[in-house]
Amino acid sequence: MLRVENLAAGYGPIQVLWGVSIAVERGEIVTLLGANGAGKTTTIRTLAGEIPAMGGRIEFLGEDIAGIGAHRIVERGLIEIPEGRQIWGTLSVDDNLDLGAYARRARPHRAASKEWVYALFPVLAERRRALARNLSGGQQQMLAIGRALMSKPVLLMLDEPSLGLAPRVVEEMFETLLRVNEEGISILLVEQNVDFALRIADRAYVLEHGHVTREGDAAALRASDDVRAAYLGL
Numbered sequence: 001m002l003r004v005e006n007l008a009a010g011y012g013p014i015q016v017l018w019g020v021s022i023a024v025e026r027g028e029i030v031t032l033l034g035a036n037g038a039g040k041t042t043t044i045r046t047l048a049g050e051i052p053a054m055g056g057r058i059e060f061l062g063e064d065i066a067g068i069g070a071h072r073i074v075e076r077g078l079i080e081i082p083e084g085r086q087i088w089g090t091l092s093v094d095d096n097l098d099l100g101a102y103a104r105r106a107r108p109h110r111a112a113s114k115e116w117v118y119a120l121f122p123v124l125a126e127r128r129r130a131l132a133r134n135l136s137g138g139q140q141q142m143l144a145i146g147r148a149l150m151s152k153p154v155l156l157m158l159d160e161p162s163l164g165l166a167p168r169v170v171e172e173m174f175e176t177l178l179r180v181n182e183e184g185i186s187i188l189l190v191e192q193n194v195d196f197a198l199r200i201a202d203r204a205y206v207l208e209h210g211h212v213t214r215e216g217d218a219a220a221l222r223a224s225d226d227v228r229a230a231y232l233g234l
Contacts, residue, residue, distance in 0.1 A: 001026045001186055002047070002078070002155055007056035009046040015054060016042045018210045024155060024186050029177070031189040031197040031218065033231060034207035040190040041083060043207070044159050047188075048080040049073045061154070074103050077154030083163065083190075085144040089133030093124050096132050096143055100150030109152055117146035120176055138169035145173075149180065156180065157188045162196065174200055194231040198222035 002024040010016040017039050024030045032040045045051050047058060049070035058066045060078050088096055097117060101110040118125035121142040127135065132143055141161055148156060158177075162170040174196050181187055181200075191197035198204060201218035206227070214221070221227050 001028075001061060002188070003057075003059040004043075004047070005057045005059075007043070007046065007058065008054040009042055009051060010054060011042075011051065016210050017046070017054075019056070020207070020210070020212055022205050022212065022215075024188050027181070027184065027186055028203065029181055029187040029189060029201045031191060031201040031204045032207055033194055033197070033204055033221075033227075037209075038207040039210040040207055041159055042210075044080060044082075044157050044188070044190055047073075047078065047157060050080075071103075074151060075105055077105070077152060078157070079148045079151045079153035079155070080157045081144050081148045081159065081161065083159040085140050087132045087140055087143050087147065089131065091132060092129050093132060093135070093143055094128045096147050097124075097150050100147035101152075103151050106150060106152040110150065113150045113152065117149055120149075120179065121146055138165050138173070141165060141169075141173060142176075145176070145180075149185075153185055155186045155188060157190075159190045160192055161189075162191060162193045170196065194227075195222070198227075 004020060004022045007017055007020040008015060020043060032043060034040050046053050053066045057064055060076060065073055097114050101107055101113060123139055124142055124146060161173060170193060177187060178200055189197055198218045198221060204218045204221050205212050206214040
């Protein structure tokens, strides 16, 4: 579904990614691990078309999408949920969801998609007329996920979705991501909670200083002594 080969990217003259190669197959959950500054968010933002690639190839559903523009990437079903949620705080929950269905491919399915989102997150249905800024942190993250689902994603990319959330809310969120994946939506996950990420992922990549230094089955990586020491504190 997604194949990234020798990706180089950065900000202005500062290169952050050096020859990154990753893949996500249809129906998979894949997680990117690494310390702060390793290049995880830069990878997500480059795939989403927010920043230009300096080199390499990004192939999504058989098409090279590098340089085609973020709006066209969304139209193809590659959807990003950025770090920090970035919901529209002065708009209602319902209006945030409606704007998530702005892409042409999503508009005909807006009513059905909203029904699905409200079924996934009943608390959002209860607060559909509330301003998004008045939601709790957990509810705002639910809204960010729901808004992305309104875009009819084929592959959903999430950047640090558990940031700032209570442990109980984090567990509920990951359960929801598993349900989303069971509906056929592939997931590429950047997550600070490495234990949770490796529990739900099929495969994982480890980024260090802009390079992929390790990849493999998520369960095997979670069991490895060096990953446990570096990321799980064990």
